[in-house]
Amino acid sequence: MQDSEHIIICENPSINDVIAKLNEAFNERRTTIIVGSCRVDYHGRASSKLEYGERIVIIKEDGSVLVHRSKGYEPVNWQPSGCVLQALKDNDELIIKATKRNPSETVTIFFDRVYLLSIFKLIDEGKFSLYASEEDMQRAILIEPTLIEEGFKPIDYERKVEPGFIDIYGVDKNGRMVVVEIKRRTANKEAVLQLAKYVEYLRKDLSREVRGILAAPDISREANHLLLSLKLEFRRVDPKKCFKILKKNRVRKITDFFK
Amino acid sequence: MQDSEHIIICENPSINDVIAKLNEAFNERRTTIIVGSCRVDYHGRASSKLEYGERIVIIKEDGSVLVHRSKGYEPVNWQPSGCVLQALKDNDELIIKATKRNPSETVTIFFDRVYLLSIFKLIDEGKFSLYASEEDMQRAILIEPTLIEEGFKPIDYERKVEPGFIDIYGVDKNGRMVVVEIKRRTANKEAVLQLAKYVEYLRKDLSREVRGILAAPDISREANHLLLSLKLEFRRVDPKKCFKILKKNRVRKITDFFK
DNA sequence: GCCTAGGTCCCGTAC
DNA sequence: GTACGGGGCCTAGGC
Structure with a gap:
């Protein structure tokens, strides 16, 4: 719980006061909120300039910085964690x-x-716990491979091959190799191309037939066209249903599966 | 500027007080910051649960909501703009x-x-303005010379001549020499004179026709007058477009690997 | 350090 | 409305 000594709240503080308190806060890794009128310059991968206006600035204990305007989800300027902070005075400005x-x-x-x-x-x-993510879908399919199809047997997951990581691969009831690419949202063309990349690589590498299955709650029309032309397959899989399967199997961990 | 009536700051307010003030703030589309101990549930495309802890909550005037922990760039929970807000009391909780x-x-x-x-x-x-750096613009033009004009072929860049460094020089589709001066902001008279200096020098030095092109996102009226009188040319180049060209080029190199 | 891929991505834009 | 691509994306994980 917050002790009074751990809380500082100043209304209309002087610039000098703010600077002193900020530098102490930076040293002691405190989380700081500043509301006021400011302009912002950014230089790095790109450059940006933000003219004066009233904004909220949050500086976190890990050195991340957020400048928020009065609208929108995204900060207008920011700095990810790990930056070096400095507060100083120039021309009566903080x-x-x-x-x-x-x-x-x-x-x-x-x-x-x-x-x-x-x-x-x-x-x-x-x-913090997140449910019905792609990882949940992956775990659910490993526990319940019939989500893909009857007779599907997973062999490994997150397997690194030349072009990237294969979500799941295994064999079907006829012993053919199957590559599964999972998406938690409506699959688009990019997802189909990702799957195609893995299938193509494995076909060449193994010189044998490889089936590619895209597992997602839905697929866009264009993506489906592409999928069919590439002789890949789509399997409808609901993320929420996956989560229910996991709840039933809560004790089993993903790594237990292959032991 | 903020009038005192436009600012509310309450330290350790009662739950009832907070609820009253929040509902008024939601009605009048104010921007609100709440710091306190909370837990958070989320249900939608996925679901999440966050246990109790001390956090910063920002509610903006467009209805976007951010829940920030003491670390990291990203909010742990959020809602993009356009949501319906409600503050109520239950079990002595806000x-x-x-x-x-x-x-x-x-x-x-x-x-x-x-x-x-x-x-x-x-x-x-x-x-708010986002720029690419002048160097980014230079690289983009070298990658995509049609940014200057159809048929332009760069020969060298950052070439030292008597009066200074020429950003880019090359030849046009008719084999005439072209000197390009790049500015990442609205070009002013100084930029025109800089270009004129190089063109003048090269005309004398080479005893041949030399075109001078000023490449910038914009040009001031006076600078344009001067430019025309000196028989130089202006080419509008958008820094954002340059930035995109560089990005695409970077991505292309990576994906080329798998083709 | 680089590369790969996911995200409750968000956001703009084209269809 | 849906689909697709970009982002100063950020972030995590592998090598």
């Missing part, structure tokens, strides 16, 4: 520099007004 | 529901403690 290597990038935020500065030591050990 | 159609999704946030509630009417008309 300047926050966030610098990163690899790729070498800099975000510089110029505040001419700060309405709110707040600094926290956030304690967050809560576990 | 519940915020954000519901969206197409796809049908719900994020529910349960707060058992609120440390900070702040509500703003953010005024932000600042223009």
Whole structure:
């Protein structure tokens, strides 16, 4: 729980005050929220310029930086975790520099007004669990291979071959090799091409027949056309149904399967 | 600028207080920041569960919702813009529901403690511009010379001549010499004079016709006047397009490998 | 370090 | 509306 000493909330703080508190926050790896009027420069893989306006800036304890406008999911400027932070004063403005290597990038935020500065030591050990992801579908198919077809026997998953990673491969009831590409959304042309890439490679490499099956909740018309012309197959698989299968088999872990 | 009436900052507010203020904020499309201890459920394309922990929640005026942990660029849970918001009380907890159609999704946030509630009417008309660097533009033109004109063939770049470095020079489809000066922002008179300097030098040095082309996203009126009087040319080149050409080229090289 | 691939991707754009 | 591609994508995992 937050002690009062772990919380700083300042309304309309002076620039000098903000700078002092920020540098302390950076040192002690606190999470910081700044609301105020600012402009932002970015230089790195591209360059950008954002003119003055009122925004929310979040600086996290791992050094990630987010500049949020009043609309939209995405930050207008940002820096991923691991950047070096610096707060300084120039021309009566608060300047926050966030610098990163690899790729070498800099975000510089110029505040001419700060309405709110707040600094926290956030304690967050809560576990995050995601269900009905592609990984869930993969695990469900390994547990219940009839989701693909009767007689399908998986041999391995996430297998690295020359062009990339094969989601699942195995053999069908007639002993033919089967490559399965899984998508958790409506499969598009790209997904078909991905599958085709693996099938093509394995056909050449093994000099034997290889079936390619795209497993997804749906497939777009164009993707289906492409799929058929490439003599690949589609199998409708529902991510939620996969999740239900996993719930039934909760104890078994993915790695147990092949032991 | 923020009037005091446009700003609400409450430290350790009561749940009832938060609910009242939130519903008003939702109605009046304010931007809201809540810091406190919460858990989060998500149901939609997938499902997720996040256990209790201290987090930052941002609710924007367009109905987008972000739940941020103390680390990382990405929100742990979110809702893109256009969702319906609701704040209510249950079991002494503050519940915020954000519901969206197409796809049908719900994020529910349960707060058992609120440390900070702040509500703003953010005024932000600042223009955002994304640029490629001048070097990026140069590389894009070398890869795709038709950005200058049909039939242009670059010969060299960053070539040192008496007055300085020529960005790119080459020949046009008629075999005439072409000097290209690149600017990543609206070109001004200085840019025109820089180009004129190179062209002048080469005309004298080589005793042959030399075309001068200024490549930039835009040109100022005065600079254009000067350009025309000096019988130089302007070619509009979009930095974003350059950036895309570079990206595509990078991808193409990788995918070529598998063809 | 590079490369591969997924994402509740989001977002714009073309059809 | 659906489909497709791009992103400063970010992030995780393998080599």
